[in-house]
Amino acid sequence: MRFMVLVPGSPESEAGEMPSTELLGTMTKYNEELVKAGVMLAGEGLHPTSRGAKVRFNRNERTVIDGPFTEAKELVAGYWIWECASREEAIEWLKRAPFDGGVEIELRQIFEADDFGEQLTPELREANERLRKRTAQN
Amino acid sequence: MTPSATHRAIDAVWRIESARLIAGLTRIVRDVAVAEDLAQDALVAALEQWPESGIPDRPGAWLMATAKRRGIDELRRRVTVERKHELIGRELETLQQLDRPDLAARVDDVQDDVLRLIFMTCHPVLSREARVALTLRLLGGLSTPEIARAFLVPEGTVAQRIVRAKRTLAEARVPFEVPARDELAERLSTVLEVIYLVFNEGYAATAGEHWIRPALCEDALRLGRILAALMPREAEVHGLLALMELQASRLRARVGPRGEPVLLADQDRARWDHLLVQRGLAGLRRAEELHGALGPYTLQAAIAACHARARSVEETDWPRIVALYDGLAALTGSPVVELNRAVAVTMAFGPEAGLEIVDSLADDPALRGYHLLPSVRGDVLVRLGRLAEAREEFERAADLCDNERERELLLSRAVACGA
Numbered sequence: 001m002r003f004m005v006l007v008p009g010s011p012e013s014e015a016g017e018m019p020s021t022e023l024l025g026t027m028t029k030y031n032e033e034l035v036k037a038g039v040m041l042a043g044e045g046l047h048p049t050s051r052g053a054k055v056r057f058n059r060n061e062r063t064v065i066d067g068p069f070t071e072a073k074e075l076v077a078g079y080w081i082w083e084c085a086s087r088e089e090a091i092e093w094l095k096r097a098p099f100d101g102g103v104e105i106e107l108r109q110i111f112e113a114d115d116f117g118e119q120l121t122p123e124l125r126e127a128n129e130r131l132r133k134r135t136a137q138n
Numbered sequence: 139m140t141p142s143a144t145h146r147a148i149d150a151v152w153r154i155e156s157a158r159l160i161a162g163l164t165r166i167v168r169d170v171a172v173a174e175d176l177a178q179d180a181l182v183a184a185l186e187q188w189p190e191s192g193i194p195d196r197p198g199a200w201l202m203a204t205a206k207r208r209g210i211d212e213l214r215r216r217v218t219v220e221r222k223h224e225l226i227g228r229e230l231e232t233l234q235q236l237d238r239p240d241l242a243a244r245v246d247d248v249q250d251d252v253l254r255l256i257f258m259t260c261h262p263v264l265s266r267e268a269r270v271a272l273t274l275r276l277l278g279g280l281s282t283p284e285i286a287r288a289f290l291v292p293e294g295t296v297a298q299r300i301v302r303a304k305r306t307l308a309e310a311r312v313p314f315e316v317p318a319r320d321e322l323a324e325r326l327s328t329v330l331e332v333i334y335l336v337f338n339e340g341y342a343a344t345a346g347e348h349w350i351r352p353a354l355c356e357d358a359l360r361l362g363r364i365l366a367a368l369m370p371r372e373a374e375v376h377g378l379l380a381l382m383e384l385q386a387s388r389l390r391a392r393v394g395p396r397g398e399p400v401l402l403a404d405q406d407r408a409r410w411d412h413l414l415v416q417r418g419l420a421g422l423r424r425a426e427e428l429h430g431a432l433g434p435y436t437l438q439a440a441i442a443a444c445h446a447r448a449r450s451v452e453e454t455d456w457p458r459i460v461a462l463y464d465g466l467a468a469l470t471g472s473p474v475v476e477l478n479r480a481v482a483v484t485m486a487f488g489p490e491a492g493l494e495i496v497d498s499l500a501d502d503p504a505l506r507g508y509h510l511l512p513s514v515r516g517d518v519l520v521r522l523g524r525l526a527e528a529r530e531e532f533e534r535a536a537d538l539c540d541n542e543r544e545r546e547l548l549l550s551r552a553v554a555c556g557a
Contacts, residue, residue, distance in 0.1 A: 036249055037154065038363030041413060081413065083356070088150035092197075112390070 002041070002110040003082045003090045008103065009075035014048045014068060026098040034082070039093060043080040081110070144189045152181055155198040156279040157364075161251035163205055164314055170258060171304040172209075174276065180205035252277070253368045254314050256361075259303075260329040263310045268303035269332045271296055277364075278357045288354050289339065326369075330378045330435060333361045337382050341389070342541075349399045349543035355386050366421070373428035377436030380421030384442035387414035399547050403451045415446045437466045456486035473502045477514055489521035509538035513548060520555065529555035 012019075019027070034040035046052075049067035056063040069075060084090040087109065094107055156177060163173035180201045194200040259272040274280045274288075282300065286293040317325040340354025362379040369375050391409040394400050422443050425436040432440065441462045448454035463479035476499055484492025496515045505511045516531030532552035539545045 032367075036364060036367040038360035038367070041417065083360070085153055085356075086146065086150055088146045089153055092147065092150045092154055 001084060001086070002112065003084060003087075004108050004110055005080040005082065005090075005094060006076050006106040006108065007078040007080075008105070009049070009077035010103075013077040014050070014075070016048045016050070023098070030096065030098055033096070034080070034093065037093075039082050039084060041081045041083050043078070045078040046076060049075055141189045144193070145185070147193055148181075148184055148188055151184070151193065151197045151201075153279045155201055156181075157252055157255065157277045158198065158249075159201050159205065160276050161255040162202060163209075164255055164258070165251050166206075167209065168314060169308055170255075170276065171301075171308065174304070176205040176209045177201070179208040183208070249368060250316070251314075252364070253316055256329055256365065256368075257316055257325060258307060258312055258314055260325075260332045261307065261310075261312050262325070262328055263306055263312060264303050266332075266335065268299050268306070269328070270335055271299045272303045273332050273361070274336065274357060275300055277361060280357065288351065288357075326372060326374065329365070330374060333358050333365070334378060334382070334435070336361070337385075341385055342544075347542045349397065349541060350389060350393055352389055355382070355389060358382060359386060371428065373425045374433040374435050376421045376425035376428070377433055377439050380418045380425060380439035381435050381442055382418075383414045383421060384418035384439060384446050387411040387418060387446065397543060399543055401547075402445065407449065410446070418446060419443055432465065434466060434469055437462055437469070441466075451485075454485070456482055460486045473499055473504045474508075474510075477505065477511060481514055481517070484518050484521065489518045492518045493522065507538055509535045509544075509548070511535075512538070516551065516555075525555040 018024075031040065031043065034043075049069045052067040052069075054065040054067075054069070056065060082090055082093065084093065087107075090107055090109075094105060097105065099105060159177045159180070160170070160173050163176050164170050167173050167176070183204050184197075184201060188194075256273070256277060259276050260269045264272065270289075271285055274285050275282065280288070282297050283293050286296040289296070316322075337355055337358030340351045340356075340358065342350065359379075359382050362375075362382050366375050366379045387410045388402070388405060390411065391405040391407070392400055418439065422436065422439045425439065426432065441459050444455050444459050444462070459482040460479065463475060463482050467475045467479055476495065480492045480495035480499070483495055493515070496511070496518055499505055499511065512531040513535035516528040516535065519525070519528035519531060529552045532548050532555065536545045536548035536552065539548060
């Protein structure tokens with residue numbers, strides 16, 4: 001099963017400051033360990049929200065809100081995608097990450113086709129397929 | 139934590155640590171059977187103690203320390219039972235080795251140990267079945283019942299296979315090392331074969347009621363990813379991993395709602411796993427950059443990549459696939475590759491050309507009893523409008539096929555050809 005690990009932002013990440021050489025070193029080592037264990041599928045850092053935007057949806061109205069956004073700790077500054085055999089394994093890996101200072105890292109399981117189960121009825125599947133065919137023609 | 143939650147967490151720790159633990163212990167005691175026993179003892183100790191004490195901060199180091207202590211205790215016990223001078227030199231040496239404190243801490247060495255262990259469990263003195271079982275057990279962290287379930291053989295058979303394999307390794311004095319440069323290519327191809335065998339059994343189960351068994355594919359992918367990280371300069375390692383990632387990207391599109399197989403041409407390509415496609419294409423690029431002549435796995439990955447890049451069957455670059463199969467056929471001389479080439483030729487240059495190749499394979503002894511030969515021939519005949527003959531071929535293929543789901547598909551194709 002696949003997991004996404006969401007790393008929250010901080011005042012430093014929002015200011016666009018690069019982490020210290022020391023932290024980069026330990027993080028690289030941790031990433032290497034994930035790769036060598038065959039666990040890491042992807043992982044990226046995100047630019048500060050000052051380079052991002054939000055779009056607010058209200059009926060037909062679309063409002064664009066430019067960054068930066070407040071509440072740094074509720075923002076995402078980076079993510080990993082892991083392949084693990086169980087939630088417990090993902091937690092074990094996350095426990096080994098070199099974070100500190102009370103930061104909380106969120107772990108979420110990614111939906112896979114089987115998880116939809118009964119919800120994805122043959123009719124819905126067919127409707128999806130029709131939609132995809134039409135998009136493919138464009 | 140509840141006891142069952144702790145047990146699940148211990149399972150997870152075991153999955154993460156067992157290969158490194160057994161590899162590190164094998165380096166010390168030079169006997170994979172003893173190493174595994176010590177590692178298992180440490181696991182038992184964890185199961186006894188962690189529900190009370192909680193999981194230690196560094197569970198890997200705890201397991202290693204415990205395994206070494208058990209090893210020392212066991213040897214000391216034997217020393218008191220027997221007279222000291224009767225202790226064989228090897229055990230004395232082991233005892234001294236186990237007493238060295240620094241071994242678990244050297245992370246890079248431990249990674250090298252894992253690589254040495256892979257070459258040991260895939261050693262040519264072992265039978266293919268033994269290599270697969272031992273590799274899944276010692277490097278994949280699978281239990282004997284899990285391996286037995288995966289390959290649909292009785293547990294006793296797998297247990298026997300593993301015990302005998304470990305004995306064979308000890309008797310043949312197979313060294314715990316990465317092979318030297320002059321034999322590396324040959325030994326590496328054995329390792330890659332083991333990983334791909336595991337993958338294929340998951341991707342197109344040879345027997346049983348399920349058509350695919352994704353858990354086996356995941357185990358093979360994990361082993362492939364570990365190997366790619368340990369041997370980043372070996373093109374074929376990346377080639378095999380790319381091949382598996384590209385094939386696995388189609389897994390969920392490969393099975394219909396009732397568990398029936400869905401062939402490539404009929405798959406909903408939007409359901410392919412695009413993260414795996416991207417990883418596969420990137421891995422293929424790495425393999426191609428490493429050296430000029432492409433190996434068999436890299437060529438197969440390049441073929442899989444042609445499908446991955448195409449939005450539909452019609453948009454597939456079939457002439458390029460034919461060219462890649464030409465290269466693969468020249469390299470392997472395999473009639474199975476030739477049969478695949480016939481399919482590509484059919485798509486690129488028409489069914490007459492394809493049929494010519496298929497018919498040239500009709501008497502090949504290596505394909506006798508292989509259900510895909512009549513299945514492909516049936517396919518080509520359908521395209522030629524020779525439906526009565528096609529029907530016979532599909533029926534013959536169904537007779538030869540051991541997988542129930544695949545047999546149903548072949549029979550339905552026979553029926554579709556009409557009376």
